[in-house]
Amino acid sequence: MEDKIEHAKELIEDAVRNYPRIAVACSFGKDSMVTVHLAKEVDPNIKVFSVMTQYHPRETFDYLKLMDKKMNLGITVYMVADSVPEALKDGSLEVRLLPTEEFNQEASQIETETGNRIYAINPDECCQLLKVEPTKVAVSSLDAWITGLRNTEGITRVDFKEIEEKGGLIKINPILTFTEAEIWRYIATRGIEPHPWYGKGYRSLGCAPCSNPGEEVERGGRWKGTSKCGGECGIHTQRLK
Template sequence: MSTEKTQYALNLLESAFINTKPRGVGCSFGKDSVTAVHLARRIDPNIPVFSIMTIFKPKETFEYLVEINRLLNLDVLVYMVAERVPQILIDNGIKVELLSPDNFREAQGTHENFLHTEDVDRCCHLLKVVPIQKAVANYDVLIDGLRSSEGITRQNLQEIEITGDLTKIHPILHFTEEDIFEYLKKNDIPIHPWYLKTFPDGKRYRSLGCAPCTRPIFDHESERDGRWQGSKKEGGECGIHTNQIKPSKQNIPLQKTFVMEKQDYNC
């Protein structure tokens, strides 16, 4: 990747951070959000990092969270709807805010199978959207790892957007999949082990979520095509990035408050 892309992302963050507090970074501990966290910490070494975990995340994600938390000294705060804190988080001193599973348990009780096979939208809302609403309640600015080339649902994003009372910053919006892996390698940051798996038919994991809803795909497919395969959400969004997770206290129309001149990249 070009050094111009990295510098542009850093400039975007630096300019957007002026007089904007409080702020935080959301991290799913996939390749993109870890890159966004690392970039944000280069501008603000003390910026808080939080993560939304679910009971359906693969064990490798929890192990990777612990590894990256230690390596980058993140002091991450995990929000999770569950009966109890996973032992691996307890053993490694990870801070967890445990949210009541009552609503999820009630919704699950109306289905013969797991909720994620019967009502995937409801499952994502209860396990992901509700926790992030709690996580960003005291933030004015949220930095995330969205990229426009991941899939059709993210093609029209702007680098800085305002939804409700929350300003969202997408510092790696113009990075490619190759850019991400190159950035992580250059900065000696390990990648989630699922990205290293290659299946006999050539498929590989390219976008990670909950284990039951994540499938390997071919290189010619869009990165998010492996998410929620066989459901109406296939290749789509869990709702974290499509819902207004911090509604405005005032009836103010959506607007952009910061614009940087876009650059053409030779990648």
């Protein structure tokens, strides 16, 4: 595992050297916390951003605030919302609000037609508007971004590479070969406090309606019961620039 850690740091070091306009994406799941910890060890001033949605649980907002302070992340949050959620109102946090019209229109049309919520009927569209589009804004001024993708998380992540390029945007995946057990070992040995939902049996975290605990496959609880089960929100599969 020490070899993997050294290799991850080398990837980050090279990326920071080659791409001055770089940032780490952080969802505040376990893999993100390892990635930002490694990145901050390489470059304490590296930028960190997070895309949050109105459907993330209160615990994630509280955890974000806590870890932003503890790890000195200096995080910028991007969010489709009219106002900053109560839980994120904190003078130390930068929250960039993005327009809500398109999402509200889509969501209310689906609710009117089906009597159900957009994430249950069309999770792809929900993720597109609440996650992918805000991520495009977050990376618009970057040459490269660093993520916590891992090959063994699920079938959709097997083929990702450590360094990727789409539309001129470089993506670095420094912990790609870490196993789930290695992630937990890193977290334990570095004294990183994990998101409280891991104590409830969750193995992969996202928005509350689309995350479920107790699955045999690591990402099996994501979008459970939909055609998107165990899949991707789109930020790692689509061109963002």
